[in-house]
Each structure stands twice: as C-alpha cells, then as structure tokens.
Amino acid sequence: MGSTMDDAWSEYWAAGYSHSCPTTFSTTYYGKSTRRFWRSLITDVSSEDCWLELCCGGGGLIRLLAETSDDISMPRVIGVDLAEVRAPLGRALSHLPATKRSRIQVLEKVNATRMPIEAGSVSVIASQYGFEYVDATGIRRECERVLSPRATLALVLHKERSRLHLVAKAELELIDQALAEGGLLDCCIRAIPFAAASRANAAVGVDAARVRAEYNRAVRMIVGEWLDGPAGECADQLLRSCGNLIAGATPGNVQAAAAQILRIRHAVTRQRERLAALDEAALGVDGIENIEGWLRHIGFSDTFISPLSEDGYEVGWTLISRRNDD
Numbered sequence: 001m002g003s004t005m006d007d008a009w010s011e012y013w014a015a016g017y018s019h020s021c022p023t024t025f026s027t028t029y030y031g032k033s034t035r036r037f038w039r040s041l042i043t044d045v046s047s048e049d050c051w052l053e054l055c056c057g058g059g060g061l062i063r064l065l066a067e068t069s070d071d072i073s074m075p076r077v078i079g080v081d082l083a084e085v086r087a088p089l090g091r092a093l094s095h096l097p098a099t100k101r102s103r104i105q106v107l108e109k110v111n112a113t114r115m116p117i118e119a120g121s122v123s124v125i126a127s128q129y130g131f132e133y134v135d136a137t138g139i140r141r142e143c144e145r146v147l148s149p150r151a152t153l154a155l156v157l158h159k160e161r162s163r164l165h166l167v168a169k170a171e172l173e174l175i176d177q178a179l180a181e182g183g184l185l186d187c188c189i190r191a192i193p194f195a196a197a198s199r200a201n202a203a204v205g206v207d208a209a210r211v212r213a214e215y216n217r218a219v220r221m222i223v224g225e226w227l228d229g230p231a232g233e234c235a236d237q238l239l240r241s242c243g244n245l246i247a248g249a250t251p252g253n254v255q256a257a258a259a260q261i262l263r264i265r266h267a268v269t270r271q272r273e274r275l276a277a278l279d280e281a282a283l284g285v286d287g288i289e290n291i292e293g294w295l296r297h298i299g300f301s302d303t304f305i306s307p308l309s310e311d312g313y314e315v316g317w318t319l320i321s322r323r324n325d326d
C-alpha cells in the first residue's frame with residue numbers, strides 16, 4: 001500500500017467510520033452471519049491467548065471481541081494497521097472498562113509485513129477485509145514468524161462478485177464519470193456563480209443557459225445510469241451535495257461553495273483509491289485455494305472455507321484454520 005493509500009485510510013478512519021463499506025451497509029457490516037463467525041472464535045479464546053488483528057482499521061472487530069469476552073477470558077489484543085488509527089480506535093473503545101482497555105495495544109502506521117511483535121508469541125491471527133489487501137509474500141512470511149506452534153487463523157475476505165465487490169466496481173465507474181472533465185463536479189463548480197447571480201436577480205450573462213444545461217445534463221446522467229443500481233447510495237450523496245451547493249449559492253458564498261466542491265472532489269478521489277484497492281484484493285476460488293495451500297504447507301491441517309452472506313447478499317469468504325504443533 002503506497003503512501004497516498006495510507007493517507008486515504010487515515011483520513012477515512014479519522015472521519016469516525018466504524019467499518020469500511022459505508023455505502024453498502026449504512027450502520028455496520030456485522031450482520032448475523034459475520035457476528036456468528038467471530039463469536040464462535042471468541043468463545044474459544046482465553047486470557048492466555050494473544051489475539052493479533054491485522055489491518056484493524058477503526059476497530060470494529062476489536063470492539064466486538066472486547067464486548068463479547070468477559071473480564072476473565074479477554075485475551076491480550078494487538079491491532080495493527082498501516083494507517084493512523086490510534087485516535088479513532090481510542091474513541092471507539094472508550095466505553096470499555098479500563099481493565100479491558102489495558103489488554104489492547106494498537107500499532108498504527110505499521111505494515112503487516114513487518115510488525116514489532118515477538119516471534120512465536122501470537123496464538124490467534126484475525127483479519128476482516130484486511131489480509132487480502134497486503135502483499136501476499138510479505139504478510140505470509142510475517143504470519144509464519146509471529147504465530148506460535150499451536151495457533152488459529154481466522155479471516156473474513158473480500159470475494160470476487162460479492163455484493164461488496166459489485167458495489168465497489170459500480171462506485172468506481174460512477175466516480176470516474178463524476179470526476180471527469182465535464183462530469184457532475186466540474187459542471188457544478190461552473191454553475192455555482194450563475195446560480196448565485198440568478199438567485200440575487202443579477203445579470204447572469206450569455207453563458208448562463210449553456211452552463212445550466214450542462215449541469216442539468218450531468219445530473220440526468222447520474223440519475224439515469226446510477227441512482228437505481230448498486231452505486232445508488234453513492235450517486236444520491238453526490239447529487240445531494242451538488243444540489244445543496246447550487247440551491248444555497250448566493251453572491252456572498254460563491255468562494256466558499258467552490259472550496260466545498262474541492263473538498264468533495266478530494267474525498268471522492270480518496271474513496272476511489274480505497275475502492276480500487278478492494279477491487280484488486282477481492283479473491284476468486286483460485287485465490288482462496290492459494291491461501292489454503294499456504295496454510296497446509298505451514299502445518300495448519302483443518303481449514304474451513306465458506307462464502308459469507310448477509311441479508312441474502314454474498315459479502316465475502318470466511319476462512320478458519322488451526323495448527324496443533326505442541
């Protein structure tokens with residue numbers, strides 16, 4: 001993950017999200033099946049365990065772990081992420097009792113391919129929509145180094161053609177269209193001064209009709225092509241943001257509105273980077289079999305893989321595997 005990607009995730013978690021797919025699941029993607037998967041693992045761990053979460057992001061899974069474990073069985077927890085996550089994670093966990101919080105260590109700006117963690121000290125590795133984002137050779141080597149002989153590895157992974165993957169692909173296309181020259185954001189920034197002048201009943205000049213028509217055409221394209229599809233929520237957000245700026249434009253706030261469009265453009269560009277990474281990370285059957293083969297090679301004998309569904313939609317793979325080399 002390059003440096004702009006780290007920034008994209010750092011900015012994202014700083015905005016207070018608890019998970020990484022806001023336009024697919026508006027509150028949380030811990031639906032019943034995902035919770036069931038993690039809970040069954042959590043009931044197996046004890047205070048003797050060291051639970052390492054790779055790519056922990058805003059801490060949704062650490063929170064689930066801490067809330068599900070009782071005081072006595074809560075393992076030692078290490079969360080690792082390449083982005084800046086300590087502050088948002090601190091907020092997400094602030095309601096926990098100090099005894100539990102003291103068991104959690106967050107390593108931010110740390111690459112999962114090189115972690116400051118003692119060799120052989122980790123008995124559980126967990127990762128949710130994270131492991132598959134990282135360079136496979138690097139993360140596998142590092143897992144082999146830190147895992148103890150008796151260990152469990154549990155993953156929720158992006159799956160090719162899952163709901164999350166299809167939404168990401170659609171949003172990528174929508175965003176490319178909105179960001180293009182002559183796209184929605186471009187048209188909106190040009191239309192704002194005319195909308196402001198028109199609102200103040202000032203002379204709007206000869207270009208006004210053309211600029212307005214271009215803006216309206218960009219809006220119609222987004223409505224027609226995207227609003228009813230998998231990228232509908234993202235399309236709706238873009239249309240609302242632009243619509244509010246046009247509707248609220250006055251001669252006194254034209255500059256502020258233009259600055260707001262630049263902020264939206266920045267946020268959408270970051271979103272594009274995260275979506276492109278998801279698209280690249282999503283695993284087909286070959287990809288998941290490759291992970292299974294690696295685990296077999298390093299002594300994990302019982303690997304169970306399943307597609308994961310929530311609300312009738314496929315949302316990924318689950319994989320759980322154990323090694324018992326005492």
Ligand SMILES: C[S@@+](CC[C@H](N)C(=O)[O-])C[C@H]1O[C@@H](n2cnc3c(N)ncnc32)[C@H](O)[C@@H]1O
Pocket residue numbers: 001006009010018019020054055056057058059060061080081082083110111112113127128129130133134135
């Ligand atoms: C899709 S988010 C998932 C976050 C969290 N696990 C969740 O379920 O909400 C992917 C996370 O992986 C992190 N990440 C990507 N590459 C990484 C790497 N090489 N080392 C550590 N973290 C990485 C990103 O910073 C981001 O927080």
